[in-house]
Amino acid sequence: MRKLTTEMFCVLTVLSMISLFSCAPDDTNISSYGEDRAQIENLQARYMFALDFGDLDTFVSTFTEDGVLDIIGMKWQGREGIKNGLGNMMPPVGEDKPEALNTSDDKEEKPLYRATGRHNISNIVLKIEGDNAVGRAYWFHMGNGNPERKAALDSYGYYEDEIVKVNGQWLFKKRSIYNEQMAEWIGSDKNPCW
Amino acid sequence: MRKLTTEMFCVLTVLSMISLFSCAPDDTNISSYGEDRAQIENLQARYMFALDFGDLDTFVSTFTEDGVLDIIGMKWQGREGIKNGLGNMMPPVGEDKPEALNTSDDKEEKPLYRATGRHNISNIVLKIEGDNAVGRAYWFHMGNGNPERKAALDSYGYYEDEIVKVNGQWLFKKRSIYNEQMAEWIGSDKNPCW
Amino acid sequence: MRKLTTEMFCVLTVLSMISLFSCAPDDTNISSYGEDRAQIENLQARYMFALDFGDLDTFVSTFTEDGVLDIIGMKWQGREGIKNGLGNMMPPVGEDKPEALNTSDDKEEKPLYRATGRHNISNIVLKIEGDNAVGRAYWFHMGNGNPERKAALDSYGYYEDEIVKVNGQWLFKKRSIYNEQMAEWIGSDKNPCW
Numbered sequence: 001m002r003k004l005t006t007e008m009f010c011v012l013t014v015l016s017m018i019s020l021f022s023c024a025p026d027d028t029n030i031s032s033y034g035e036d037r038a039q040i041e042n043l044q045a046r047y048m049f050a051l052d053f054g055d056l057d058t059f060v061s062t063f064t065e066d067g068v069l070d071i072i073g074m075k076w077q078g079r080e081g082i083k084n085g086l087g088n089m090m091p092p093v094g095e096d097k098p099e100a101l102n103t104s105d106d107k108e109e110k111p112l113y114r115a116t117g118r119h120n121i122s123n124i125v126l127k128i129e130g131d132n133a134v135g136r137a138y139w140f141h142m143g144n145g146n147p148e149r150k151a152a153l154d155s156y157g158y159y160e161d162e163i164v165k166v167n168g169q170w171l172f173k174k175r176s177i178y179n180e181q182m183a184e185w186i187g188s189d190k191n192p193c194w
Numbered sequence: 195m196r197k198l199t200t201e202m203f204c205v206l207t208v209l210s211m212i213s214l215f216s217c218a219p220d221d222t223n224i225s226s227y228g229e230d231r232a233q234i235e236n237l238q239a240r241y242m243f244a245l246d247f248g249d250l251d252t253f254v255s256t257f258t259e260d261g262v263l264d265i266i267g268m269k270w271q272g273r274e275g276i277k278n279g280l281g282n283m284m285p286p287v288g289e290d291k292p293e294a295l296n297t298s299d300d301k302e303e304k305p306l307y308r309a310t311g312r313h314n315i316s317n318i319v320l321k322i323e324g325d326n327a328v329g330r331a332y333w334f335h336m337g338n339g340n341p342e343r344k345a346a347l348d349s350y351g352y353y354e355d356e357i358v359k360v361n362g363q364w365l366f367k368k369r370s371i372y373n374e375q376m377a378e379w380i381g382s383d384k385n386p387c388w
Numbered sequence: 389m390r391k392l393t394t395e396m397f398c399v400l401t402v403l404s405m406i407s408l409f410s411c412a413p414d415d416t417n418i419s420s421y422g423e424d425r426a427q428i429e430n431l432q433a434r435y436m437f438a439l440d441f442g443d444l445d446t447f448v449s450t451f452t453e454d455g456v457l458d459i460i461g462m463k464w465q466g467r468e469g470i471k472n473g474l475g476n477m478m479p480p481v482g483e484d485k486p487e488a489l490n491t492s493d494d495k496e497e498k499p500l501y502r503a504t505g506r507h508n509i510s511n512i513v514l515k516i517e518g519d520n521a522v523g524r525a526y527w528f529h530m531g532n533g534n535p536e537r538k539a540a541l542d543s544y545g546y547y548e549d550e551i552v553k554v555n556g557q558w559l560f561k562k563r564s565i566y567n568e569q570m571a572e573w574i575g576s577d578k579n580p581c582w
Contacts, residue, residue, distance in 0.1 A: 032422070048511045049511065049524060050579055113571040226423060316433075318430075380501055384441060387446075
């Protein structure tokens with residue numbers, strides 16, 4: 001009898017511990033729509049900061065090792081491939097530094113300080129199954145690349161994403177970018193979502 | 195004694211199983227602020243894709259069977275009612291297809307390709323109690339309906355939402371849309387949120 | 389033996405109950421990335437509604453008692469300090485009420501109804517450890533303060549946030565606001581995120 005109850009104690013303790021651990025706030029272990037979506041939203045936002053501030057190393061770290069960035073007109077695979085491909089399209093980091101305040105009269109010729117461009121993501125739709133997610137979202141871009149540094153919206157489009165969980169971390173496996181300011185990159189006229 | 199410990203075993207096993215199941219990643223069972231908010235954000239984003247791509251069947255599926263869409267100037271109830279009402283306001287799907295690239299000189303008269311309009315949601319506030327949620331959020335719209343297909347912001351406003359969970363799925367029970375480009379639809383000058 | 393099994397019953401029941409409660413949808417108890425992020429996103433959105441609708445009491449309630457709002461050019465500490473400082477910069481609430489519809493011909497002089505301004509948050513990045521979070525996000529502002537009440541984007545920038553959980557509620561401990569339309573407030577040219 002003593003033996004039996006001791007065994008029971010073990011079995012029940014294990015069951016209880018399983019219950020406890022399945023709820024513990026360990027991000028790499030929790031898997032639910034809310035937890036996964038939160039991690040993926042964070043990834044998508046970090047991607048934007050890295051892109052707009054020219055931080056290519058962080059940018060490519062949001063992709064899997066063999067991840068694909070497809071901007072329709074061009075397509076790169078792998079972190080090095082993306083870094084080189086995108087790097088060639090972007091102004092060299094640091095070249096566009098802030099200038100001294102312009103106190104002359106010809107403000108239209110000399111800008112007051114460096115220009116910036118900012119990508120934003122919205123309307124994030126995610127279908128998640130286990131370690132695989134399919135995403136759709138809108139993006140839009142604003143910038144102030146004019147002498148007055150006046151903010152203006154200048155383009156928009158949408159993303160089609162494949163996102164995977166690798167060693168507990170969500171990463172882009174493939175991001176396709178449609179741009180509705182370019183006839184060739186405009187994307188579908190059918191709902192690309194569900 | 196043997197009987198007692200067997201009963202104990204059953205009771206405790208049941209308790210442990212309840213614990214396990216209450217944590218299982220079954221989206222229809224989990225109910226917490228984070229899980230519910232994630233599902234509702236997804237709903238709100240799917241609504242936008244369906245609206246902008248003229249997918250009225252998917253659009254009305256984001257409402258309950260007797261759901262209400264109130265754009266202040268007009269108001270429709272039920273999926274069929276919303277589909278008919280909104281359908282009459284939208285350009286027929288497919289009529290605005292991409293045109294061949296315009297290579298002539300008079301680019302101002304013939305657009306290069308179809309125009310698009312994109313609604314975006316931001317600043318989502320949600321108060322959730324059980325299967326009922328009350329929402330507030332901002333919306334803004336951009337489009338490129340000009341010969342150059344130049345992106346431009348053209349309107350904004352806010353939503354007041356009632357959202358309910360039906361058979362494990364969050365759906366709009368009522369969405370009211372305030373539009374700050376229309377004197378009659380401009381909405382409150384007091385904080386509509388909390 | 390009877391005593392032992394009764395003790396066991398108690399221990400195991402307690403273990404099971406702990407498991408149950410650790411999963412219960414009690415927002416103040418749950419702590420996981422998804423739950424915390426959901427609460428913080430809600431806070432960030434409520435802040436925007438309160439700001440744009442001139443609801444200063446709600447606005448300052450999104451900060452801790454000794455919270456700091458640093459708009460780089462100016463900096464205020466404490467709820468009263470923020471309320472007074474920000475209040476002096478904003479038009480008095482209610483002074484900008486909707487006017488009667490303008491039916492005269494000189495529409496350029498008399499606006500049709502009150503103007504509004506709307507701040508939006510996007511690209512929210514959050515690093516959360518226990519009751520402390522560090523945040524980065526983009527913001528952009530649109531308004532219609534012109535006679536035609538035409539919507540236009542007018543400024544953008546980014547936030548650096550310190551957010552803490554006090555008595556189960558996430559609040560801003562410090563928000564710093566960078567504004568890329570002001571040479572002095574433009575912020576870093578290195579990625580402020582990770």
